[in-house]
Amino acid sequence: MPLKNYSLIKGKASNLAIDEDDSPHLEIRIEAAGVSYRVALNVRSSVPPNDLLYRKQDPFFHPLLDEFSALPEGKLNIGQSFSKLALDYVRGNFVQREAMKIAPFQRLGPDNDLRDYLEPIIRQGMADQRTTFYAFGEAWGPEEGEVDKYFGFVPANGIHDIHMNQGSPGRFKVTNSPNQDGALFIHFGAADRWAAIFLAFQSQDWHTDIHTGHPMKTRVIEPRNIDPLKPGIAIVAALINPAGEDDGQESVTLLNRTDVEQNLKGWRLMDRDERIQPLHGRVGAGDTIRIHLSAGPDNPHLRNKGGVIKLVTPDGVIAHAIGYKKHEAAREGWTTIF
Incomplete structure (x- = not known):
């Protein structure tokens, strides 16, 4: 409650x-x-x-x-x-x-x-x-x-x-x-x-259910040989303000920090207004993958005045979230590195 x-x-x-x-x-x-x-x-x-x-x-x-x-x-x-x-x-x-x-x-x-x-x-x-x-x-x-x-x-x-x-x-x-x-x-x-x-x-769990806020019974990301408090898959860059029309041209780049290939099936990207784009494909150990955001009002969008990008696991855990300010999206066509 x-x-x-x-x-x-x-x-x-x-x-x-x-x-x-x-x-x-x-x-x-x-x-x-x-x-x-x-x-x-x-x-x-x-x-x-x-x-x-x-x-x-x-x-x-x-x-x-x-x-x-x-x-x-x-x-x-x-x-x-x-x-x-x-x-x-x-x-x-x-x-x-x-x-x-x-x-x-x-x-x-x-x-x-x-x-x-x-x-x-x-x-x-x-x-x-x-x-x-x-x-x-x-x-x-x-x-x-x-x-x-x-x-x-x-x-x-x-x-x-x-x-x-x-x-x-x-x-x-x-x-x-x-x-x-x-x-x-x-x-x-x-x-x-x-x-x-x-x-x-210290007793609070940071892997919480997206609907209830209760601790998750399982943790999806358990990468080896890295700090366990940090995400195995992380948001490292985004094209927030593409040259020309933004809709359908924005993108988010993910890095697999772990030493094993990761399957993105069931993962999602979410924007500040909780619009969701399902992910698919695989990303190799230490590799990056660039996700193009689909066009349309029901899909995530990266606000040029500042916003939030969230990466959600199949079990509803927020694996990573990035906030950015207006000046980080100000230069048209440039990719922001987080």
Whole structure:
């Protein structure tokens, strides 16, 4: 069952608190359209392994950032009204599993724990009211008459689950779903610079069902002699902006990184709007294959203003996903290398 109130809170940060109970969080007070909210950022898992996976990326680039900027301040229901802005770590190319690191909440010494990595950039954003925070997760409240236990505003109101929300086992499996992951984005308006914070639990599986977000029972790609977190077949290039008419002329180039031939039967390419093109043929060990995208409105298309290309296995696993920006598609007839 997906999150009940998958939402975005957009506003200015005015305060920061640290709670250090059995499930510690960085607590951020956000002011948005005259309403106060609390953003509860997980910094430790309540079940082993306790240390989180994290990725702080500064600067950060993604095609959706311009659409974030155009949104009004306040609390927005992403699941109902802004579904195309939903985050998906596995399918949306916001963050790759191999790019994340493991960190404890607190450890003696400088620059060696989550508090050291995250607190300074949050405080930097708080210090300048030209900076805007964007928190994706599960919203709660307003709880009429209830006082927020960290910042004292009334009514209590906020957002939590600012982390990956799929691939969870056990009792947390009930909230799994694709397209509902949490994250924190910070736009430093004075410098027009974006930063992003992504969090996940070590217990979460990154091979998830495309419909339910539950962990997959089998893993299709098991290449030998390479990092198992990286895809055996990868997207390495694309002709996004062909000379002349785009429809039917765009292409995606795949690389077989493994040491054995791969059969592409059942594999698919998918664009940002989840239009699908089935693949066929075979690609030899270490070889590439160029896939021409079929013409027509129901087939995948590579948007010249920025988009996403996804490679899907026969079992619905996103083997690889690439996001590209407008300038990477700007030169007509040139192939973009990823």
